[in-house]
Amino acid sequence: MPARSNQKICTNQRRGQGLACRLGRCFCILLYAEVSTGDPHPALPKIKFTLCDVRFFAAAQHDNSFPRNPCEFVVVVFFGMWYTVYTYMYVRFQGNAHGQYAIGAKDLAILKDVKRLVVKVGTSTLTYNTGKTNIRRMHKLVSVLSDIVNSGIEVALVTSGAIGVGVGKLGLREKPADTPGRQAAATVGQCELMFMYDKLFSEYGHTVGQLLMTKSDVENTERRENLTNAFEKIFEFGAIPIVNENDSVAVEEIVYGDNDSLSAIVAKLIGADALIILTDIDGLYDANPHEDENARLIPEVREITEDLVAAAGGHGSRFGTGGMVTKLHAAQIATDAGVDMIVMNGAAPEAIYKALDGKQVGTFFVGKKEV
Numbered sequence: 001m002p003a004r005s006n007q008k009i010c011t012n013q014r015r016g017q018g019l020a021c022r023l024g025r026c027f028c029i030l031l032y033a034e035v036s037t038g039d040p041h042p043a044l045p046k047i048k049f050t051l052c053d054v055r056f057f058a059a060a061q062h063d064n065s066f067p068r069n070p071c072e073f074v075v076v077v078f079f080g081m082w083y084t085v086y087t088y089m090y091v092r093f094q095g096n097a098h099g100q101y102a103i104g105a106k107d108l109a110i111l112k113d114v115k116r117l118v119v120k121v122g123t124s125t126l127t128y129n130t131g132k133t134n135i136r137r138m139h140k141l142v143s144v145l146s147d148i149v150n151s152g153i154e155v156a157l158v159t160s161g162a163i164g165v166g167v168g169k170l171g172l173r174e175k176p177a178d179t180p181g182r183q184a185a186a187t188v189g190q191c192e193l194m195f196m197y198d199k200l201f202s203e204y205g206h207t208v209g210q211l212l213m214t215k216s217d218v219e220n221t222e223r224r225e226n227l228t229n230a231f232e233k234i235f236e237f238g239a240i241p242i243v244n245e246n247d248s249v250a251v252e253e254i255v256y257g258d259n260d261s262l263s264a265i266v267a268k269l270i271g272a273d274a275l276i277i278l279t280d281i282d283g284l285y286d287a288n289p290h291e292d293e294n295a296r297l298i299p300e301v302r303e304i305t306e307d308l309v310a311a312a313g314g315h316g317s318r319f320g321t322g323g324m325v326t327k328l329h330a331a332q333i334a335t336d337a338g339v340d341m342i343v344m345n346g347a348a349p350e351a352i353y354k355a356l357d358g359k360q361v362g363t364f365f366v367g368k369k370e371v
Helices: 003-031 054-061 070-094 135-150 162-170 179-203 215-219 221-236 259-269 306-312 324-336 351-356
Strands: 116-121 154-159 208-213 240-245 274-279 340-345 363-365
Touching: 116 135, 116 259, 135 154, 135 179, 135 351, 154 179, 154 259, 162 179, 179 208, 179 240, 208 221, 215 221, 221 240, 221 259, 240 259, 259 274, 259 324, 274 324, 306 324, 324 340, 324 363, 340 351
Parallel strands: 116 154, 116 274, 154 240, 208 240, 274 340
Antiparallel strands: 340 363
């Protein structure tokens, strides 16, 4: 065969190999099918293949002789196309057990035009494992919220931590198990907590007002109206309402039991556009991330299902009363009222900026808007 023909064949073969390599790389990436958060879809690692393996595609990146014949090239194209379509259909229409995933950033809900915001911060965010106040994190949070208020957004802060801070202040090893003990710790902790908030917010030129609530304040029509009016006047005066459950007088019959639910009630009560709950993990996972290294973040939830509640796990820290289950309950209250809610990590309060800028952060619970 003439040398020129051989050269042409070699050139075509190299082009074919190059194309196969590019296809192989694409399909290898698709095998990990990143959704808009940049994380692999939680269901994908569980999918098993009988006819092809990721190593088959990965080999295309390094083996210059791949494919060695047209059959291998056809296999790459066929299974690549099959997997692409399968992945899209699976994620789009079935998702995982919760059925809550969307493909592409443009499909995920984001915050828009927020004028009134409720931020809830948990005990695990405000305190160390010792029960002592995490002053550095508290300072960061106050700095961010002050800046957000400066931008023209009205902010109400629902804060946990009174009992936890009281436990640390009193030198106790853990939260008291009995109601009088918790009430006593709350009286000490609430003073300390509000002193610190007042001091920190004043550094940025803001005034704070304290509201202590119980369930009966909301369930009673007259008291609920008075409470709503108080919120509106605080906003009108340019101050920042800081809300906590009135733990010092709380008994089982009149408490919400957790400030996650309380924050959702507040968001509903004052007609907030959004609720952001700061916690010690990045959002809602399909399994407990502290126990399961394969747990995957759920970027968006449009419906709270029984499977979702089951995946949420148990209780919070030994100094707090929350946990992911209480956040799902809060999400149900907020979204039913048309309030968008985000659960995100409170270790970096600056991420609140990203959420308000319309970027995907944590887990977004989509509020049910009236059509």
